[in-house]
Amino acid sequence: MLSDARLTAVLERLDTDDAADLLGKLPEERLDRLLRRASPEVRRNVAGLLTYPEDSAGGIMKTEVATAPATSTVRDVVDYIRKRADDFHDVNDVFVADAQRRLVGRVPLRALLLYDEDAVLADFMEPEPVSVEVDVDQEEVARMFEKYDLLALPVVDALGRVVGRITVDDIVDVIAEEATEDILKLAGVGEESIATGGPLQAVRSRLPWLAFNFVTAALSAFIIAQFEETIAEVAIAAALMTVISALAGNAGTQTMTVLVRGIALGEATGADTRRLLLREGMASFISGALLGLSSALIVYVWRGDLRLAFVMGLALLINLQVSAAVGTLVPLLLRGLGLDPAVSSSVLVTAATDWGGFFVFLGLLTLML
């Protein structure tokens, strides 16, 4: 472990956002000790950053930001940047602010090369640039970068005053991070990385969903147990019902995945619900009819039992409708409740399609006996 003195020296050299990230990972006691040792500048900037949630615009911004009044000349700004060259090593924009530090414009450094030394920022700045408030979620910030093709985004407080900037290299990390989070959540895995962590950490991040799945599977078993007599009479039903639950589970997972990703990318809006339900319903009707007919035919050829073939085909058709409904409604419902749709993971969807699959198939078969 680095000594306090070494770590303080490192902190003084880091950008404020990286310094805050590093400090945020330390135990509170050590954090306090280090902040006391740090220069007043680092203390003020970094301690301020630590008060924002890690996943918000404030949590990922840097406080090294180049601002200038609209009345400055190109010469003024160049002098200012030369004086603080170290702080501004990755600055590509100067933000123009009024007397209250409120954001009024943006000047890319490139523009400073194109204009005369005496040109005034007000004459060529981009007025009212895109900005973001400190408390906006990083996922939303990433979407703004994608939408506007930004390299840097000024961060403002509730009064519109410039307090920092977010650079695109940090957004690149955010996007990869959020996608990883969604992928793992969909599979019912908590925060986990492949590179680090031993077996115990893997168990901890996965056992909760497995335990939840244990309960849903027990419920499936309970549903099947209600039809014990039917199965004792037609034992092959035990084989056929697993085909139905497997197909319905996969179809439901497909639907859910397309929806969850669409929601994460901001493609699905509230008004889409009816259209999506209709599309998924029709798609699953087509798949269900094709797969239902094929399976009925195979069962008839295999067992020569017309009744069993009919139950098989009809149950498969019905259950693909169940998958479409579950796969569509669960993510939309979770979003409506303000929850992350990615947690409507495969476990939830396959549980529902299993219950439906076993109940419909065994129920129909019992009726036909």
Added chain:
Amino acid sequence: MLSDARLTAVLERLDTDDAADLLGKLPEERLDRLLRRASPEVRRNVAGLLTYPEDSAGGIMKTEVATAPATSTVRDVVDYIRKRADDFHDVNDVFVADAQRRLVGRVPLRALLLYDEDAVLADFMEPEPVSVEVDVDQEEVARMFEKYDLLALPVVDALGRVVGRITVDDIVDVIAEEATEDILKLAGVGEESIATGGPLQAVRSRLPWLAFNFVTAALSAFIIAQFEETIAEVAIAAALMTVISALAGNAGTQTMTVLVRGIALGEATGADTRRLLLREGMASFISGALLGLSSALIVYVWRGDLRLAFVMGLALLINLQVSAAVGTLVPLLLRGLGLDPAVSSSVLVTAATDWGGFFVFLGLLTLML
């Protein structure tokens, strides 16, 4: 649809990479017609870009690139940029090239503000900057941006000559795109978007995996059918075996997902195979022991049958080992074969865990009868 004249006018104003993307989406006949109408400059640049695969560095680069010899002064470069201000509207770096146009250095525009007009690039350029060859895959390019926190990356041909640059705003799109591709593939869905496309398109992108799943499920049914007599005798076995296959399927999907994402992020290297197998094996042994004991207990309390409880617990323990092995080996094997591990989708893993689950449980039960 835009007329050829309007579209040509649009093309002249677009950056070369966007123009190439647009043209790549048109039917070949119209593409030829438009290229004939375009200015010689657009024709040369854009037609060149169209020869690179869409997913390669060459396919996503722009050809508007600011290059200068190492002997240039700051004044030379500023004059050059002023002359081509339109082409360089998003340029933040000047690439320094030798007489053969080979890349030898990089100067951020910011540096031009810091040095005197007479300073020579060779004195303050960053020598041997990171670059990428035209034929490198875009996923690898995105990884370089993440690793080096780049805003722009020069693209060179096989001889090291600068031919273009990739900007980070395009990489932001690539990262989101690649993550979406992986998420959809994991669920067995082809290229599909939630916003567009009707039910027929949804069926087309999903039916292939459902059909494949139909075959694997039929194989499961065939395995179960071999134990028809056992099931006729112990009908409750039909209920219990579904618990085992559900849990093993989910555990396998969890393992596979962590691995596939790790591989996509470049975290899992070849040397990790043994460590990963060991970790997954141990993790699934712990989960298997916990879940196996609980289920054995529940079965005993529910049915009062010690033999059935023993078979249940042991089969669950064994099958979680099968999931760990399948979930780890399938992605690693696919990568070893040079295939995309993301296509080892849930369908493949749950198929294998279903077969294992039904066979082990019913096999053990038959032996104990």
